[in-house]
Amino acid sequence: MKRPVLIGIAGGTGSGKTSVAREITRNISPENILLIEQDNYYKDQSQLTMAQRVLTNYDHPNAFDNDLLLVHLNQLLDGQAIEKPIYNFAEHTRATITDRLEPKQVIILEGILVLEDERLRNLMDIKIFVDTDADVRIIRRVLRDIKERGRSIESVVEQYMGVVRPMHMQFIEPTKKYADLIIPEGGKNQVAIDVLVAKVNEIVTSMI
Ligand code: ADP
Ligand code: C5P
Known part of the structure; x- marks a missing residue:
């Protein structure tokens, strides 16, 4: 197996990163593509109480275990599971079980801060930033966090104003400058998805 190709997809919360990454993955044969979400590499907080976990700043680079993420990406790029x-x-913590993943020709890494860490950027062959206006992102986030992440509207708004918004401006928005491609609006940008699917197919074909 040739060295896999790593594609990084960053962008603010609710920008549509996950949707874009899943749409690309859905359109590629599953034996050729693997999707990794940086969210799964939030630090383990099982030693903390729930009250302490709620206080964590999940939008700061320190919230992520990028050391482990780097080890795993290097293993995948070396052809190891x-x-x-x-x-x-x-x-607000890791599950006790893990998910065994085999390496694939194309690996997508998606997450708010995947372009913030220089070590991650250096491993990437293609860097993408999904760019969606903040008013649209907060609306998407409110709906999603209540429906899928067990939150109240008050908690989402408080977290957004207190932490998510300032951290976005400090750490996420500036990483747009590292992107090779900027995708507006996220998950329903069919032109961007078609272009990326064609690119990934070209990469896969060139590796056979
Ligand atoms: P992120 O991973 O950047 O936080 P998601 O892909 O999870 O964003 O999208 C957040 C929410 O917005 C989801 O409910 C998703 O279905 C919705 N969404 C994503 N892209 C679009 C779009 N272009 N138009 C409308 N809704 C979208
Ligand atoms: O999927 P999305 O990119 O929105 O995920 C990142 C967001 O998840 C961050 O903005 C962070 O505030 C939020 N988060 C959270 N609670 C956690 C971990 C992350 O609200 N325990």
Whole structure:
């Protein structure tokens, strides 16, 4: 197997990163592509109480275990399988089980801060930033966090104003400058998805 190609997809919360990454993955043969979400590499907080976990700043680079993520990405790029952690958003910590993932020709790494860490950027062959206006992102986030992450509207708004917004401006927005491609609006940008699917297919064909 040739060295796999790593594609990084960053962008603010609710920008549509996960949707873009899943749409690309869905359109590529599953034996050729693997999707890794940086969310799964939030630090383990099982030693903390729930009250302490709620106070963590999840939008700061220090919240992520990028050391483990780097080890795993290097293993995948070397053709080795990994035991990926699984994150539980309702509990704010890692699950006790892991997910065994085999390496594939194309690996997508998706997450708010994947372009912030120079070590991650240096491993990437293609860097993408999904760019969606903040008013659209907060609306998407409110709906998603209540429906899928067990949150109240008050908690989402308080977290957004207190932490998510300032951290976005300090750490996420500036990483747009590292992107090779900027995708507006995220998950329903069919032109961007078609172009990326064609690119990934070209990469896979060139590796056979
Ligand atoms: P992120 O991973 O950047 O936080 P998601 O892909 O999870 O964003 O999208 C957040 C929410 O917005 C999801 O409910 C998703 O279905 C929705 N969404 C994503 N892209 C679009 C789009 N272009 N138009 C409308 N809704 C979208
Ligand atoms: O999927 P998305 O990119 O929105 O995920 C990142 C967001 O998840 C961050 O903005 C962070 O505030 C939020 N988060 C959370 N609770 C956690 C971990 C992350 O609200 N336990």
